[in-house]
Amino acid sequence: xxGLVASGLELTxxxxxxxxxxxxxxxxxxxxxxxxxxxxxxxxxxxVLAGLLKxxxxxxxxxxxxxxxxxxxxxxxxxAYLPQNPRAEWxxxxxxxVALGLTPQLPxxxxxxxxEKAKVSAAxxxxxxxxxxxxxxxxxxxxxxxxxxxxxxxxxxxEYLLVDEPTAGLDPRHALDAMSRLKxxxxxxxxxxxxxxxxxxxxxxxxxxxxxxxGKVLADVVAAAVDAALLKALYDVxxxxxxxxxxxxxxxx
Amino acid sequence: xxxxxxxxxxxxxLVAMALASLLAGRVWxxxxxxxxxxxxxxxxxxxxxxxxxxxxxxxxxxAVGASLGLSGAVLQGLLxxxxxxxxxxxxxxxxxxxAVIAIYYGLTAHFALATPLLGLVGGFIAAALAFALSxxxxxxxxxxxxxxxxxxxxxxxxLALNLAPNPYAAFEITTWLLGSLSDRTWxxxxxxxxxxxxxxxxxxxxxxxxxALALGxxxxxxxxxxxxxxxxxxxxxxAMAVGAATAVTGAVGFIGLVAPxxxxxxxxxxxxxxxxxxxxxxxxxxLAADVTSRLISYNTEIKLGVITSIIGAPFFLFxxxxxxxxxx
Amino acid sequence: MRALGLSLIAAGVIAxxxxxxxGPSLPPHDAAAARPPSHPLRVMSLNQCADQIVLALLPPExxxxxxxxxxxxxxSRMVAEAERVGVNHGQAEEVLAQRxxxxxxxxxxxxxxxxxxxxxxxxxYEAQTPESFPAIRAVxxxxxxxxxxxxxxxxxxxxxxxRLAAAxxxxxxxxxxxxxxxxxAPGVGTLYHEILVAxxxxxxxAEDGVSQFAEFDAEAVIETAPDVLVQGVDRADAPGLRRQAxxxxxxxxxxxxxxxxxxxxxxxxxxxxxxxxxxVLAEAFAEMKGKGLDTPPFAWR
Numbered sequence: 058x059x060g061l062v063a064s065g066l067e068l069t070x071x072x073x074x075x076x077x078x079x080x081x082x083x084x085x086x087x088x089x090x091x092x093x094x095x096x097x098x099x100x101x102x103x104x105v106l107a108g109l110l111k112x113x114x115x116x117x118x119x120x121x122x123x124x125x126x127x128x129x130x131x132x133x134x135x136x137a138y139l140p141q142n143p144r145a146e147w148x149x150x151x152x153x154x155v156a157l158g159l160t161p162q163l164p165x166x167x168x169x170x171x172x173e174k175a176k177v178s179a180a181x182x183x184x185x186x187x188x189x190x191x192x193x194x195x196x197x198x199x200x201x202x203x204x205x206x207x208x209x210x211x212x213x214x215x216e217y218l219l220v221d222e223p224t225a226g227l228d229p230r231h232a233l234d235a236m237s238r239l240k241x242x243x244x245x246x247x248x249x250x251x252x253x254x255x256x257x258x259x260x261x262x263x264x265x266x267x268x269x270x271x272g273k274v275l276a277d278v279v280a281a282a283v284d285a286a287l288l289k290a291l292y293d294v295x296x297x298x299x300x301x302x303x304x305x306x307x308x309x310x
Numbered sequence: 311x312x313x314x315x316x317x318x319x320x321x322x323x324l325v326a327m328a329l330a331s332l333l334a335g336r337v338w339x340x341x342x343x344x345x346x347x348x349x350x351x352x353x354x355x356x357x358x359x360x361x362x363x364x365x366x367x368x369x370x371x372x373a374v375g376a377s378l379g380l381s382g383a384v385l386q387g388l389l390x391x392x393x394x395x396x397x398x399x400x401x402x403x404x405x406x407x408x409a410v411i412a413i414y415y416g417l418t419a420h421f422a423l424a425t426p427l428l429g430l431v432g433g434f435i436a437a438a439l440a441f442a443l444s445x446x447x448x449x450x451x452x453x454x455x456x457x458x459x460x461x462x463x464x465x466x467x468x469l470a471l472n473l474a475p476n477p478y479a480a481f482e483i484t485t486w487l488l489g490s491l492s493d494r495t496w497x498x499x500x501x502x503x504x505x506x507x508x509x510x511x512x513x514x515x516x517x518x519x520x521x522a523l524a525l526g527x528x529x530x531x532x533x534x535x536x537x538x539x540x541x542x543x544x545x546x547x548x549a550m551a552v553g554a555a556t557a558v559t560g561a562v563g564f565i566g567l568v569a570p571x572x573x574x575x576x577x578x579x580x581x582x583x584x585x586x587x588x589x590x591x592x593x594x595x596x597l598a599a600d601v602t603s604r605l606i607s608y609n610t611e612i613k614l615g616v617i618t619s620i621i622g623a624p625f626f627l628f629x630x631x632x633x634x635x636x637x638x
Numbered sequence: 639m640r641a642l643g644l645s646l647i648a649a650g651v652i653a654x655x656x657x658x659x660x661g662p663s664l665p666p667h668d669a670a671a672a673r674p675p676s677h678p679l680r681v682m683s684l685n686q687c688a689d690q691i692v693l694a695l696l697p698p699e700x701x702x703x704x705x706x707x708x709x710x711x712x713x714s715r716m717v718a719e720a721e722r723v724g725v726n727h728g729q730a731e732e733v734l735a736q737r738x739x740x741x742x743x744x745x746x747x748x749x750x751x752x753x754x755x756x757x758x759x760x761x762x763y764e765a766q767t768p769e770s771f772p773a774i775r776a777v778x779x780x781x782x783x784x785x786x787x788x789x790x791x792x793x794x795x796x797x798x799x800x801r802l803a804a805a806x807x808x809x810x811x812x813x814x815x816x817x818x819x820x821x822x823a824p825g826v827g828t829l830y831h832e833i834l835v836a837x838x839x840x841x842x843x844a845e846d847g848v849s850q851f852a853e854f855d856a857e858a859v860i861e862t863a864p865d866v867l868v869q870g871v872d873r874a875d876a877p878g879l880r881r882q883a884x885x886x887x888x889x890x891x892x893x894x895x896x897x898x899x900x901x902x903x904x905x906x907x908x909x910x911x912x913x914x915x916x917x918v919l920a921e922a923f924a925e926m927k928g929k930g931l932d933t934p935p936f937a938w939r
Contacts, residue, residue, distance in 0.1 A: 104528075107532055109528065109531055109532060128534075129531075129534040129535070129536060130534035131534075132534070133532060133533050133534030134534075136532075137532065138528070138529070138532035139529070140526070140528040140529060140532075143525060143526060143528075143529060144526065145524060145525065146390040146523070146524050146525070146526060147390070147524045147579045147580070147581055148579045149524055149578060149579045149580055150578055153578060153580060154524070154525070157521060157522055157524065157525055157533070158533070160518075160521070160522045160533040160534065160535075161533055161534045163518075193579070206525075209525070209529075335857055336855070336857045336858055336861060337857060337860075337861045353936060355860065355861070355936070358860050358936060359857055359860055359861075362856070362860075362887060362888060363856050363857050363860070363888075364857075485821075490821075492821055492855050493821060493855045493856045493886065495856075495886060495887050495888075496887065497887065610852070610853055611821060611853045611855075
């Protein structure tokens with residue numbers, strides 16, 4: 058089976074069952090938003106899908122091959138993962154930070170080759186960072202850093218892009234920006250999965266929504282099918298979903 | 311300045327310092343004598359001093375300085391903390407404890423390799439403890455972990471001093487702990503150099519992974535970095551290099567803190583690129599400290615470790631203050 | 639903390655008096671201090687060096703105890719005598735328990751202990767630490783006076799003077815260095831230096847006016863090029879850096895047959911017996927000279 062497929066994921070930490078039998082398939086060209094209340098297991102699911110966390114049971118396959126059987130480097134070439142609130146630990150330049158996304162492609166000891174420089178430039182252009190390329194990453198604003206990290210994630214043109222909370226801490230404009238870029242990746246035929254808190258943004262950009270609660274999949278539907286009843290079941294809030302030409306907004310009652 | 315230019319520059323300085331260290335000392339040797347002694351060692355004053363004393367001392371100074379600078383650069387990159395250093399993490403104290411046990415409780419007499427090996431074991435245990443304690447991250451956690459490990463190793467040293475068989479041994483332990491390259495011989499070179507070389511080799515291997523760690527552990531892992539292996543290699547490499555260095559010279563602090571800092575801006579703060587110049591600068595700094603200790607010594611030798619501490623400790627203070635200003 | 643520890647240890651070691659406890663000594667000022675008895679019968683000595691003179695001057699029945707250090711043949715000349723009397727560890731409690739009528743201390747005995755003894759009304763005599771043969775004479779006579787053992791002192795001093803005179807008759811003028819490793823050698827003002835000179839040698843470590851125990855590394859050995867190295871006898875099983883110094887390639891390749899040894903007790907504590915080391919050394923130097931080893935082992939000199 059092609060694409061990214063999770064089946065029967067179970068993960069327990071201490072006494073808490075964080076993932077309780079999660080199964081889902083992610084097809085190329087889709088942008089899936091994972092939504093759910095705090096503690097639903099979204100971040101854990103992202104980590105397991107990325108191959109960084111090992112589930113106690115169940116497995117994730119990539120085009121039919123289990124993640125555990127792929128070499129870390131081979132996997133890294135094909136999928137990119139961005140954790141929540143990523144930050145730069147040293148004041149390296151933005152250009153350098155983006156180039157780090159090519160780490161799996163580089164020889165062990167060696168520098169970025171000319172054709173890889175072109176990839177970095179393209180990623181910088183795509184994320185509107187050209188003017189900032191020589192700036193130290195630690196001096197970037199939150200929105201700029203989020204863009205830089207996204208550029209880092211897409212510079213190697215990975216087939217799979219897994220992003221945990223891409224809009225956390227961003228102002229509305231930058232949050233919209235980030236979601237549009239992810240959407241564009243999906244439209245370009247890649248597989249994008251993002252854990253998103255902002256329901257308006259999630260429903261407005263994603264093609265598909267997986268609703269997670271208590272480590273279980275409550276719903277796995279196209280974005281347009283998410284309704285107030287699902288939100289009530291998911292968050293225990295009464296909400297009204299307004300879909301119009303300007304996008305999707307969720308009003309809480 | 312690019313990294314390559316920096317490395318070439320540092321190498322030139324290192325060679326110049328090395329030559330100076332062959333000339334300078336209690337007996338000042340004319341350059342011509344040193345060259346003659348190097349090309350054909352003989353029983354002349356210069357020949358004896360150069361071939362028997364200053365050459366092994368020079369080699370050890372370079373190896374120890376490089377080990378300390380390199381391990382500092384690796385630890386800072388790995389823990390993503392500019393305050394990480396073998397000395398501050400307690401690795402040096404742990405290694406010193408191992409070496410003291412080997413030297414003063416008779417193990418060396420039966421087995422010459424006991425000193426570097428026990429130094430290595432002490433360093434490894436201390437480093438493993440410090441790593442484990444500072445895993446939660448943050449500058450404070452790191453400093454606390456270092457302080458905790460240092461005090462445990464320090465307690466061991468105090469006990470060793472307390473149990474010293476006679477006042478002379480106690481006096482020797484204390485002076486030895488101050489760190490010195492005085493009267494080191496080829497024996498010390500053959501004993502310590504292999505460990506330092508292997509340790510440094512392991513540390514150099516980590517370089518590329520350190521670059522990815524600039525993005526944090528999760529992203530580095532997602533980029534194919536095997537964090538577990540990197541941590542273990544850093545641990546073993548540091549223990550080997552610093553353990554053997556400490557076993558030969560006693561505790562010499564702050565080189566590993568200062569060297570990476572001074573070179574970092576020149577390589578664009580890339581943690582992987584800091585390694586080579588840090589090793590070079592560490593060697594330069596230690597050699598400079600050793601030559602200084604020979605020149606300013608009057609009646610009583612000013613020990614190597616004392617000189618590096620006098621210069622390094624204010625630097626540490628400055629770093630702590632400037633970090634507090636940058637981030638709470 | 640480390641520096642303090644070092645200075646305390648260094649004070650004890652370098653002054654050549656392995657004291658019970660190192661610390662500042664208080665000037666004797668208290669007029670109320672108890673007067674020593676004219677013929678003390680229960681003498682307690684708290685200083686390793688004073689111990690040895692006390693053991694030499696008094697019969698065992700007049701000595702209550704000496705420090706435990708005197709049962710170590712490495713640093714004590716008086717092991718047999720020390721084993722016939724009691725032992726103390728320099729503790730105030732021991733003084734109270736053993737009820738001496740005179741306590742002999744050294745200049746490094748802790749001030750607190752001296753103050754306590756004075757308050758308890760126990761007579762205290764502070765013996766000086768001699769760093770030369772005239773000083774040994776003076777200290778021995780002064781102690782004999784206090785102990786009321788003048789008759790025992792004069793033969794000891796006469797024997798010492800006879801040894802010194804014999805050694806002075808045929809000085810070899812060998813150039814020697816007392817290199818024990820650890821990077822130090824005794825210079826002017828140390829008993830060790832006086833012993834070397836009395837044995838008819840020239841102490842190269844003291845040539846440029848170096849005083850006390852001064853830095854003397856392998857490079858200094860090459861520079862000063864002594865004919866012979868003098869080393870203190872160490873326990874064969876005592877580990878430490880000094881054993882490394884013996885294995886120093888320099889000592890191995892150039893001084894393997896040019897090294898003479900001297901017992902540590904001779905220079906650690908100045909006693910009339912220190913002259914015995916002078917005799918031993920003078921004989922060893924003469925033997926070296928007889929073998930033609932009165933030139934440096936280095937070709938360059």
